[in-house]
Amino acid sequence: MENITSGVSEIIVIRLTTYLRCLYIAKRKRKNIIKSVEIAKxxxxxxSVVRKDFTQFGAFGIKGKGYEIENLIKKVREILGLNTMKNVALIGVGNLGTALLKYQGFFDANFKFVGAFDLNYQKIGKRVNGIKIYDIKNLKKFIDKNSVEIIILSVPSAAVRSIFKNIDLKKVKGILNFTSAILPCEGKKIYIRNIDLSRELELISFCMKKCLKKEA
Amino acid sequence: MENITSGVSEIIVIRLTTYLRCLYIAKRKRKNIIKSVEIAKxxxxxxSVVRKDFTQFGAFGIKGKGYEIENLIKKVREILGLNTMKNVALIGVGNLGTALLKYQGFFDANFKFVGAFDLNYQKIGKRVNGIKIYDIKNLKKFIDKNSVEIIILSVPSAAVRSIFKNIDLKKVKGILNFTSAILPCEGKKIYIRNIDLSRELELISFCMKKCLKKEA
DNA sequence: AGTTGTGAATCTGTTCACAGCC
DNA sequence: GGCTGTGAACAGATTCACAACT
Incomplete structure (x- = not known):
């Protein structure tokens, strides 16, 4: 289990997360075994993609039968690192930020909000879904004290630059970036995942016209 | 301009949307010319990727100088189809839905919300950011009458199946799916873009551990 | 009989290096 | 001189076909 994950490309991991959705669906239907063809469909x-992807991490299937769902879920969650708790801080408690604080999926993935941050004095001190909102001035200290590993950025793009002065980038391992800004983390060992609505809209605008080769 | 876009892979279009962000940034800095090296950085x-991507759609650059920013923005927006208005309906006016209705980016991409839908009677009839909330029962008729091309799904995943009975899939060309559900549009000529928070979290969970080969 | 796991072949995307042009 | 545009080489991902196994 040490370097089994090294050399795995992002595209495979993205598919793994999709497979996990399928497995949950199959489990809810009280199935015990699922075939690669079913997942693929x-x-x-x-x-063949499904099978090759799994074999990157080991041989989980039973030849002639398929994959035992419960076991496969366990394996995939292990691979994705979903069994260990991760401390998360949310920055920007607007509409989107509020939606995120209330989102059940964070719990399922073992992400724990330890605090939210905003610069609006009306919001500071209040709680959303039990999570306290702090003054953004205290962000740096907070990250240090609470071993925050993941930051979720849901602020206006224009605010990004000033916020980054307050982040201790040594402790943070991942950023989920909902702004359109290109984050100044070059060269740092931080994994950034950009979720840019504007770009998604532009993509859908183009792809509506033409049916493209691939699906994400 | 007819079949110039056919045969272009999604991955290139995704990059185009990123280039557009860079071009906006450069424009704001009052630059006139940008080099492929600058965009790439x-x-x-x-x-070389930047240059190859652009040449898929024509030769926009000036050899020895670079790309004229204003012109390139115009071209890229044309390619992406951002100059034509698209009618959009939002389904599910929760926290996320509300955030989306207020999001400025839709305006920039020429997406026009013509209506929002919910099943909560407390919400029906009210307006968010000027957009009226209708009873979801009237969705099918509404899509027909208002030539809705794009649907944005921000409902609980469990609600997806029943909603799909109310969508006239002949008219709809694109769906922006914020649920974890795998949409039942197989074989239809609809472009679906999934933005699944759960999956993004799982991905970040894995990738934090290992620095992967690629960035999206 | 039926499905996984996998090497080999194919396809797609990226990098390199430089000719062509301003 | 310097940057774009591009063919050729390379790397990576997908598909195919079937051997291995239950």
Missing amino acids: LCGIKS | LCGIKS
Whole structure:
């Protein structure tokens, strides 16, 4: 389990997260075994891709039968690192930020909000879904004290630059960036995942016109 | 301009949307010309990729100088289809839905909300950011009458199945899906873009551990 | 009989290096 | 001189076909 994950490309991990959705669906239907063909159909890809992806991490299947769902879920969650708790801080408690604080999925993925931050004095001190909102001035100290590993950025893009002065980038390992800003983390060992609505809209605008080769 | 876009892979279009962000930034700095190396650095990729991507749609650059920013923005917006208005309906006016209705980016991309839908009677009839909330029962008729091309789904995943009975899939060309559900549009000529928070979290969980080969 | 796991072949995307042009 | 545009080489991902196994 040491370097089993090294050399795995992001594209495979993205698919793993999709497979996990399928497995949850299958489990809810009280199935015990699922075939690579079934997973593939649900995801809209070829079954050989599904099989090859899993073999990157070991041989989880039973030849002639398929994959034991409960076991496969366990394995995939292990691979994705979903069994260890991760401390998260949210920055920017607007509409989107509020929606995120209330989102159940964070709990399922073992993400724990330890605090939210904003610069609006009306909001500071209040709680959303039990999570306290702090003054953004205290962010740096907070990250240090509470071993925050992940930051979620849901502020206006224009605010990003000044916020980054307050982040101790040594402790933070991942950023989920909902702004359109390109984050100044070059060269740092931080994994950034950009979720840019504007870009998604532009993409859908183009792709509506033409049916493209691939699906994400 | 007819079949110039056919045969272009999604990955290139995704990068185009990133380039557009860079071009806006450069424009704000009152620059007139930008080099492929500069765009590449901002996006964290090789300059040859940038150049090759643009040549898929024509030769926009000036040899020995670079790309004229204003012109390139115009071209890229044209390619992405951002100059034509698209009618959008939002389904599910929760926290996320509300955030989306207020989001400025839709305006920039020429997306026009013509209506929002919910099943909560407390919400029906009210307005968010000027957009009226209708009873979800009237969705099908509404799509027909108002030539809705794009649907944005921000409902609980469990609600997806029943909603899909109310969508006239012949008219709809694109769906922006914020649920974890795998949408039942197989075989239809609809472009679906999934923005699944749960999956993003799982991905960040894995990638934090290991620095992967690629960035999205 | 039926499905996984996998090497080999194919396809797609990236990098390199430089000719062509301003 | 300097940057774009591009063919050729390379790397990576997907598909195919089937051997291995239950």
